[in-house]
Amino acid sequence: MSKLLGWYGRLGLATKQFIYLFIVTLLLVMVLAWRNLNEAESLLRNQVVRDAELLVGRTNQYIDASLDNVENMLLLLSTRADLLEPGNEEQAFDTLRKFANYNNSLAKSLYIIRADGQVLANTQVYYEIIGNPKLPELYELALQNYGAINVSEPYYSPMSGHTLAYVLPVTDEKKQVKGVVAAELNLDSLTERIAPMIYQSYILFSKDGNIINRLDSRDKLLPIRQGEFPPVLQDGFRERLSDLKVGVSSIRGVSDKPLVAVKTTTNRLGWSLAAFIEEEYFYKDLQQLNYNYRTASVVWVIILLFSAFLLSRSFTNPIRRFVEKMDRLNDVQVVAKLPVTRKDEIGKLTQSYNAMLERIQSLLQKTKSAEEQKKEYELKMLRSQIAPHFLYNTLACISSLARQQRTDEVRETIRSLVKLLAFSFDKQSEYVSIEEELEGLRMYMHIQQVRYGEQYRYRLDLDPGLHAYRILKLTLQPLVENALFHGIAPRNGGQITIKGRLERGIIRLYVRDDGVGMSCGEARRLLDEEREQERSKYRFTGIGLRNVHERIRIHYGEPYGLRIGSARGAGTVIRVAIPALTETDEQMGVLS
Structure with a gap:
């Protein structure tokens, strides 16, 4: 111990200060890390559960509300059996366009399919040019559950792109089927509306495992097949979706990155929503850890100030006096050397300062003499x-x-x-x-x-x-x-x-x-x-x-x-x- 104290005593002031502050800082960091390690696990678990509950409630309510608008629109159209009568085509076109333009819903294309096979659409010109081969299947789907709204699985429509359809039969007063009304959903719009509610990534899928929302090829969490458009999930990840339990669970994403999956119960259409969040995300909300760090920072500042005060008598004050003497130096040509009264770094600094003054004075004399000779020789040469x-x-x-x-x-x-x-x-x-x-x-x-x-x-x-x-x-x-x-x-x-x-x-x-x-x-x-x-x-x-x-x-x-x-x-x-x-x-x- 005496050798260690002797070695420490021979060190310079700056080294002593560094060792002291380093040891104190290390102890503080170790204690703080130990406390935060124990608290982080419980805080993270509570944060996941809380966010999952908020996420499930908010998204389910919004999806149900959005789909209710589409159902209400179909119910209104189903009451207009007169639109299916021959000769009322123009009135039917206008009605469909009004519903499409003024109804705040997710419906992108509206159709009235008459029993004779004639189709009336809100964009009739486009339909007559492009067509929609899916409409016969939608007609049959509407008749499978008489009197109720049926929903198809996702498919690709020339009129609406990636979509799915709501269908409802239209009957007259005698309960005879006059035709079918169909609404193709704008799934891109649904994706854009739901995305801000989800923290990072999500998947909305049907009971048959078909993906309903549009995937983003730039998604950094979900594994997407390379080179395919529209984007498609990798088969292995898609199979693991069905194994997810309702609530909170874990799954591996891109590059085997651990994700927290929050799955909702199925709604009345059999759809489920799974939201995926990086585990690192939840650390952002660990306020208790931030509070501990702030407390440790305050304590560290107090200790640092106290340590600086203790060292100021042997380090700061002598340097301040030395600087004052240097500030009084106006002419390096005529200057007295500073007295050397210490044997530590301050004394060495004073000796170096005196030697520096001597070198500066010598260099100034040489430079002045050389400049004068240069001017004199130049003038003589030119003249x-x-x-x-x-x-x-x-x-x-x-x-x-x-x-x-x-x-x-x-x-x-x-x-x-x-x-x-x-x-x-x-x-x-x-x-x-x-x-x-x-x-x-x-x-x-x-x-x-x-x-x-x-x-x-x-x-x-x-x-x-x-x-x-x-x-x-x-x-x-x-x-x-x-x-x-x-x-x-x-x-x-x-x-x-x-x-x-x-x-x-x-x-x-x-x-x-x-x-x-x-x-x-x-x-x-x-x-x-x-x-x-x-x-x-x-x-x-x-x-x-x-x-x-x-x-x-x-x-x-x-x-x-x-x-x-x-x-x-x-x-x-x-x-x-x-x-x-x-x-x-x-x-x-x-x-x-």
Whole structure:
């Protein structure tokens, strides 16, 4: 025992709590199961008997009431011997139709069979087309028990489907038989009316063992022959029906599933009703078991709360204090380690927390340093990518102007080139004002117009109030260059328009050209897989659309960057979205 107590003492708090609650729960479940096992048998037996009594009384009363309606209708028709007289056929048709339409009964087809063999029906047209070969037998059946109603066994009728018939002879004042009235029952309607009264499945069968109601092929309790329509019971199960005793008994159904069978006594027609209910069904009404479970649940909750209270001093309170200390942590860069005063799981958790803080601080320093180096290397790389081909063509253009002795143009072109190179190589800051960016753009376009002519035009349409805001250097120049060489150059001329506006703290700049344009798919691919290496030799720098887009997202965040819209033959529009920041924001470190 001492070894067991020592082992238990070395366990952690969570393990101790689990073992304690597990043992208590197991004991409660065992006691509860033992009680319920003894009570379930008596409760189930009482429930079966009670449901059987209700079921037998309710269904027998309903079947008798429904059949009484049919008998009353036949008795009324039997008093109308005049309907069988020759020449009264139309009156007979109308009478039969009225009884069929307005009488709330189970009768589906009504017939008047005269002694000469002529048949009058409530649906005479259908009868004359389809016929009913069973009517001669029904006529003979009516005469077998003179003056009383006879009932046939179930059969199939072309007029009424699966049915059985009530027949009654019609006599005149001299008690001479003038004919027979017959009513074929709508057994499908009878099935639909009885089915809601039965819990799950039932069979209504005659004294000869013939099934009266319509069976459902989807029945999950009764064994039905496969592949037959209308559905038919398996022979073995049908033979066992006759062996069922009146009252409650047991029988095996589909897949040998145990069923409770409730059989009624035969009614005046010799019919019996057998209802079949799964034994599992009756467990649903075991209220006493539910009460016991609820009682056990309340007791279990009380014990659980009491146990949690006992463990809170050694487990919950220390963790709560530890969480409070963690909540006061605002800056992981400057934080004091938590004191380790315990040797259990709480102490280990505190040690792990202190070690985690050290790792987080180290990782943050490494991540910040790597990010700063990445931005620095990227900017240096992009600013150093001055395409030799651009310089070669520009110098060749200046040489050509010099040979033509166009001194003023040579001077302006050299000045523009020098300022453009100085603007590009200036390393004081990654950011410039929008006004400075536009000045660099003006120098670039001056060189291009000297080289290619005035047919390459550009127009600025910016609010002067935007000029003081800061922008990443070389943001607009690559966009204008792309529009120049890939938009209007294939058309040998055109115009580039640069617009801008301020909307709720966001500056939106638009570079529009009236060039050849492109498809929507090509426009989307420009920011995904742009072929920088193939195009860089035609540019002033190696900065392409993707470079500009990525630089903006690196410095400002994911919501900012480029959006491209284009259509073939209509030109292209590139929108630049950046936050509205000033030089003061840059000095305060907002721009990084």
